[in-house]
Amino acid sequence: MAGRPRDWHPVADSDPIPGDADRVANLGKKLRKTADELEKQIRNIKAVSEVEAWDSKAGKEFREKAKGNVKKLEAAFKRYDTAADAFGSEVTEVGGRFDDKLHAKPKNYASDLNRAQEMADLALKEAQDAEERKSANQKSLDALSDKGGKDKGGADGKDSGKEDKKKLEEARDSAGDEIEAARQKINQAKKVRDDAAKRARDAIEDVIADDSLKDGFWETLVDDIKSVTELISTVCGILSLVVGWIPVIGQALAGVLGAIAMIATLITTICTIIQVFQGNADWMDVGLAAVGFLLMGVGKAFSKVAGKFAKTALSKMNRAGAARTTKQVTRANKNLRKLSGKKFKLEKGEGWKSLKEPFTEPFSKAAWGKNLKILKPGEGNFAAARNELAERGGGSAFKGIGKSFSMADPGVASDLKGIKAGAAGLGNFDANAVSQISKTATRLGVTGAGITLAGLGLDGNLNPLVA
Numbered sequence: 026m027a028g029r030p031r032d033w034h035p036v037a038d039s040d041p042i043p044g045d046a047d048r049v050a051n052l053g054k055k056l057r058k059t060a061d062e063l064e065k066q067i068r069n070i071k072a073v074s075e076v077e078a079w080d081s082k083a084g085k086e087f088r089e090k091a092k093g094n095v096k097k098l099e100a101a102f103k104r105y106d107t108a109a110d111a112f113g114s115e116v117t118e119v120g121g122r123f124d125d126k127l128h129a130k131p132k133n134y135a136s137d138l139n140r141a142q143e144m145a146d147l148a149l150k151e152a153q154d155a156e157e158r159k160s161a162n163q164k165s166l167d168a169l170s171d172k173g174g175k176d177k178g179g180a181d182g183k184d185s186g187k188e189d190k191k192k193l194e195e196a197r198d199s200a201g202d203e204i205e206a207a208r209q210k211i212n213q214a215k216k217v218r219d220d221a222a223k224r225a226r227d228a229i230e231d232v233i234a235d236d237s238l239k240d241g242f243w244e245t246l247v248d249d250i251k252s253v254t255e256l257i258s259t260v261c262g263i264l265s266l267v268v269g270w271i272p273v274i275g276q277a278l279a280g281v282l283g284a285i286a287m288i289a290t291l292i293t294t295i296c297t298i299i300q301v302f303q304g305n306a307d308w309m310d311v312g313l314a315a316v317g318f319l320l321m322g323v324g325k326a327f328s329k330v331a332g333k334f335a336k337t338a339l340s341k342m343n344r345a346g347a348a349r350t351t352k353q354v355t356r357a358n359k360n361l362r363k364l365s366g367k368k369f370k371l372e373k374g375e376g377w378k379s380l381k382e383p384f385t386e387p388f389s390k391a392a393w394g395k396n397l398k399i400l401k402p403g404e405g406n407f408a409a410a411r412n413e414l415a416e417r418g419g420g421s422a423f424k425g426i427g428k429s430f431s432m433a434d435p436g437v438a439s440d441l442k443g444i445k446a447g448a449a450g451l452g453n454f455d456a457n458a459v460s461q462i463s464k465t466a467t468r469l470g471v472t473g474a475g476i477t478l479a480g481l482g483l484d485g486n487l488n489p490l491v492a
Contacts, residue, residue: 036152036208046116046139053112060105067098107232111225123147137221144214152207159200166193251296254289262286272413273406277399284387290318322384324476
């Protein structure tokens with residue numbers, strides 16, 4: 026296909042009929058090839074299923090299944106066959122002038138798109154020719170006006186000048202009318218294109234509206250539920266990771282959002298399993314959904330371990346801050362260095378508890394009640410959070426946000442702030458130990474958040490590779 030014109034002045038700012046008719050026809054060829062292959066397989070299955078000599082139990086079962094499969098293949102064939110006809114597998118040229126193309130019988134989308142483009146090209150050429158004549162006549166008028174202003178001849182000269190001016194004005198205006206007529210032809214070409222697109226769309230929609238491949242009520246319902254829960258899981262999961270730094274209410278808010286995300290992810294997994302049995306998904310989709318669900322839980326469990334470490338560190342920080350005598354300071358320093366230099370170990374049973382909690386808390390009445398009570402309006406917690414932010418920001422809550430924001434898990438974020446605040450008041454205590462404790466707690470918390478994000482990354486809303 027020849028390249029489309031680039032300059033559409035004076036009828037349009039850009040190509041009014043964009044597209045590549047040959048590429049549309051190539052798509053039609055591929056659709057036709059698929060339709061032909063489906064038709065061939067339908068004949069083969071029918072031929073095998075009609076063999077009466079195969080009268081065994083297996084033969085009878087095969088014939089029963091073949092009947093159902095043939096119906097689906099026939100529906101698929103009809104879809105591809107209709108789409109191939111609608112798009113067209115080759116571009117049929119229409120000769121003649123503009124009116125011949127305008128009134129030609131519609132064929133397929135590829136051919137009619139090509140016809141509309143040829144109509145637009147003809148209209149463009151007419152408009153450009155008219156534009157040249159319009160410009161030339163205007164230049165002659167301008168020159169005539171300049172000459173008339175300097176010429177002081179007799180009456181015959183004046184009459185001749187008026188007659189020349191009139192002819193030039195008529196020629197200029199006529200060229201302008203031709204340009205406007207070309208614009209109308211462009212609109213007619215657009216209508217040819219749009220009508221062809223509508224015919225192709227209607228033909229395809231009609232064939233898929235009620236065939237055996239169309240999803241029924243339950244298939245559509247499951248798919249809609251899955252789409253909604255995927256979106257809820259994505260939004261709430263991400264928000265739960267970025268609100269924990271808010272003082273007073275952050276952990277409760279993150280807990281509610283995280284629970285909603287976990288429940289939504291579980292529902293998404295269940296919907297995917299149902300779709301497998303409906304034939305609209307495979308077990309790989311189930312595996313990805315399940316892995317995403319488990320990773321979210323493991324990430325939260327990992328962050329709970331980080332939270333326990335941070336709480337232990339904060340407790341020792343508080344005791345260190347209360348130290349007054351030299352002996353107390355020495356002992357506090359020793360405890361801080363000991364905690365900063367060893368790997369944190371959970372008490373017996375704490376590991377399993379930390380792993381189990383993210384999967385049980387979303388269904389725990391006590392956990393919901395505790396978090397919702399903190400978030401309940403009228404309890405004064407929102408005002409307390411605002412006051413805390415203002416205090417951290419030197420009187421400005423907005424500045425306090427900048428000093429408070431953290432990507433650490435909500436179970437760790439507030440304790441990290443406490444550790445840093447405690448470090449500022451330790452005076453002669455071991456700053457290196459305090460710094461190491463803070464780094465360890467931060468690393469554990471961020472690792473947990475990263476694992477949770479990995480689980481969210483398996484969501485189709487975030488990762489188009491698994492959509």
